[in-house]
Every structure is written in structure tokens, then in C-alpha cells.
Amino acid sequence: MSVAFDVVIRHADIATATDRYLADIGIVNGRIEAIGKHLGGGREEIDAQGRLVTPGGVDSHCHLDQPMSDGAKMADDFLSGTRSAACGGTTTVIPFACQFKGQSLQAAVDDYHQRAGQSSAIDYAFHLIVSDPTPQVLHEELPRLVAQGYTSFKLYMTYDDMKLNDRQILKLLSVARAEGAMTMIHAENADCIAWLTEQLLDAGMTAPRYHAHARPMLLEREATHRAIALAELVDVPMLVVHVSGQEAVAQIRAAQGLGLKIYAETCPQYLMLTADDLDQDGFEGAKCICSPPPRDKANQDVIWRALDNGTFQVFSSDHAPFAFEGPHGKQVHGDDAPFTEVPNGIPGLETRLPLLMSHGVLDGRIDVHRFVDLTSTQAAKLYGLFPRKGTIAVGSDADLVVWDLETPRTIQNSALHHNVDYTPYEGIEVKAWPAITLSRGVVVWRDGQYLGQAGHGQFLACERPVPAQVRGRGHRSPVWRP
Secondary structure, three states, X not given: OOEXXXXXXXXXXXXXXXXXXXEEEEEEOOEEEEEEXXXXXXXXXXXXXXXXXXXXXXXXXXXXXXXXXXXXXXXXXXXXXHHHHHHOOEEEEXXXXXXXXXXXXXXHHHHHHHXXXXXXXXXXXXXXXXXXXXXXXXHHHHHHHHHOOOOEEEEEOXXXXXXXXXXXXXXXXXXXXXXXXXXXXXXXXXXXXXXXXXXXXXXXXXXXXXXXXXXXXXXXXXXXXXXXXXXXXXXXXXXXXXXXXXXXXXXXXXXXXOOOOEEEEEOOHHHHOOHXXXXXXXXXXXHHOOOOOOOOHHHHHHHHXXXXXXXXXEEOOOEOOOOOOOOOOOOOOXXXXXXXXXXXXXXXXXXXXXHHHHHHHXXXXXXXXXXXXXXXXXXXXXXXXXXXXXXXOOOOEOOEEEXXXXXXXXXXXXXXXXXXXXXXXXXOEEOOEEEEEEEOOEEEEEOOEEOOOOOOOOEOOOOOOOOOOOOOOOOOOOOOOO
């Protein structure tokens, strides 16, 4: 057989967000060159043996080597974080270049490129975090950076060192509308959280479980409602990140029912954990401190239904890799620190896809097309990477996952590839795990062995996902593309 391709994957049961069929996949120079039956030979041949093949995951909300202001340090840099991602079937990550108050946005981007260096094993793009929207940021830096491929930015309504007031948010939404950028928003009411926290601390309620008491659902509901109103006022799309339960879901569903371009994301912790996981002996509950906190079993059911019915467009890990032991992670302020001094966030890059494939697709809660849409396709569309990423099509990057759906296993941190000393999903059974992961046609994970290399990953400049607005043309926006 003559060699026509660099790699051929044969007998693949291909699933995309819309289609499913059996075919071979021919790869040349890291891209899909052909899809069909009985393709010519490849220098490397992979027999998928009728196994399910999906697009590589796009994790569009994860934190890697992000600088912190409180003495904490993330355990995963770009090398360990992308290694972990590849072993779990994710082939593109979009972490955050975070601006501190008093810092220029360009300086934050430059610092983050320095941190990424030549370390990444898979492709990556950057979101921006805007915490100090000065006139220079609004009128010079953001427009320039959006034009250079940093086409999404995150805003916070909570955390003292990050939060913006409504007027600042409106100014940033106006820039997003003018420049064609996508905004993401962390929606929790900061003042109410501060008041509740003060009451709890004054009463001596400092244990990790009280983190959930300080951030009840109604504060997420109020902030989500307010964020949607601000987006409606400016007439700009917005994505609400890490939605935890029914009250925020109801706000998002209502907005979508009105035809507003409001998108939503949720994460594994809101399907697999509950507030009870914060209520463990001693300081153990700190392992599950994240914001918003996990809710209860009833809210898990709400999130599952919202994944199935289209409320959510994105399922991300929100990977925030703080070690439990040691001086720079969850115990940065000691093993008896109040919940207010515990770094927020949990690890989850590697387990995101296996958890949703196992407990979503194989357990019959969602179909495989929703799985692909939630974990890959919609993130690529919303953040300006589609169709290079997020699908299996001629011309797309050969980012592919060949699945093993026949080997049940129990999640154990000792078998994972991040640099974090725990996983909140320890002991959870899964029925699925990637057998092979390819990043641009290169096998980076195969049958339990990591084969990736630092520097293989490339930085991706994103396209504008939103049609750029022309100032002075009136209130209504043009048709939304993705």
C-alpha cells in the first residue's frame, strides 16, 4: 500500500456535535486531510477497532501558573498542567493572563507568555482577566490585544482584589461590543458575601464548611440577574462561568427565553460534589473549597438537566491547582486557617472528560453529540478557534481522542499526571478513559503512557467570535455567528 498520509486512524466510530459514522481519518502535517472508507496508507497506522473517536477536548476555563497576590502558588505550570490535560483527552487549553490592580494589561500578557514559554505539550490560547479598567486599558490596550488574538476576557463581581462595580463592568462590556470580544463573568454578590462572612467569623464559624454558608445560592442568583441586565443594556453577548445550581440556572434560562445572547458554563464539581464535601474532619474540607461552592444533590440534578436541555454551552474544569499540603497551597495560612484564607479552587483538568463521558453519556443523561458540543465544539466557537479546533473535519487540526469504554476504573490521584497532591474526585468510579490522545496528529497519550513533549503546543491567536460593532450605529447588534 502506497503511503498517502502521515497518520491514518482506521475503523473509527466518529462522533461530532452533529454526526456519527464509521470511517478512516487521514492526517497530513497535523491536519485532517481526508475522511472516508479505505483510505491510502500512512507512515503511522492506528487501528481504532471500531472505538469511539471524538474531537480533542477544549478546556476553556482553567488556571495554570497564574500569579497570586496572597502568597499562594499554583502547583501546575504549563508543563505539568498540559501533560495532565493530554492524558485526560484535552488537546487545547485556554487559561488566564491575569491583570493585577496597578498593572497594565499588556504587562500581564507578557508575563503569561513568559510563564508558558516552550513548556506546553498541547495548544493553548489566553483569556484576559481585567481587574483594573483604566482609560488606557479601555481605549488602547484592550482594542489592541483583541486585534492580536486575545478575544475574550473575564470580569469578577467578587473577590476584593478582582471585583468591578457595575459602571466598570458596563465600560468593559461596551469595549467588548465595539471590538467583537466575548466576556465571561464570575457572578456572586461581593457585598453580601462580605457581610455574611463577617457574621460567621464573629461567631467563631471558621471551618471550611462555612465557605458554603458565606456564598448561598441567592447571592449567585442576584449577581447573575444583574450581570444579565448589564449585558442586555449594552446589547452584548456574555457567558456566565461556573454556574452551580437552580437559582442561577433559572435566571439564565429566562434570559435565553427572551432571546438574549446569554451563554453559560458549568463544571464537574457541580455534578460530582456537594456542600457536604466541605464538611470533613479537620481541615480536609478545604480540598473542596471553590466559588461558587458545590450545592446539594437536588441541584446536581438541575445541572444535569441543564446540560441536556441546552442551557449550558460549555463544560469546563475550572482547574485551579493548589496543593493541599505545603506552604503555598490550601494551607498557605496554616492548617487551621479560617475559610476566608484558603485559596479557592480545585484541580480537574485530567478528569473532566472521563467524568462526563462516564456519568453523562454512558449513564444515559446526555448523548454523545451533547458531550462533544459541551466539551469541545461550543468552546471553540465561542472563543474564536472553530473550525480549527472543536470538530473532526477536513482542514481541522488532528486533535482526536480514541476512547476506551470497556475498562472501568476508580479515580486515584496516584494515577493522575498533574502536580497536585489530591483530587476531589478520589474514589469515584468511571467507565471511560481516553485510550489514545492525538494533538495535531502526534500521539501524546497512549494506553496509560504519556508520550507528549514540552514545546509541542503552540500559542493560538483567536478570531473575534462576535461581529465587531460600529460606534454610533444604534442599540441592536447584528446576528450572532456561533
